[in-house]
Amino acid sequence: MRVLDLAKALAIHVSSARGLTTQLETLGLVRRIDTGPTDNAARLALTDAGTRLLRRAPAPAQGVLTAALESLDDQALADLILALRPLVAAMGPTQDRAALIPLADTMRVAAPGPEPRRNSP
Secondary structure (H helix, E strand, C coil): CEHHHHHHHHCCCHHHHHHHHHHHHHCCCEEEEECCCCHHHCEEEECHHHHHHHHHCCCCHHHHHHHHHHHCCHHHHHHHHHHHHHHHHHCCCCCHHHHHCCHHHHHHHHCCCCCCCCCCC
16 A cells, blocks of 8 residues: 555545654554655555554444444434534535545645645656
8 A cells, every 4th residue: 555545545634644654664563665756655565563453453433333323223313314414514515525635635725824845756
């Protein structure tokens, strides 16, 4: 997996993913198997220690949430949908593609600041 792919999968900024992978590499949980043309293109692989840790890791919360929602009956789901409408409305307009944009990137649009540094190819 590339650092860029990890950032997309976690919906975080690439620089955050790069920091995480550096920490994981320092801990001996991942290793770089190909440096690639930029840091973002570097391919990563789990070490044996990383594989062992991953096997012991708890299920992601999203999976737990999905299972809980699937266990609700139709009336409970309808009630939940009604109860969540004010929250969804308070979040403002949504776009389907926004689900794949890291939150930090959406905030940058709302509050302009300095441009993020980019690695040159």
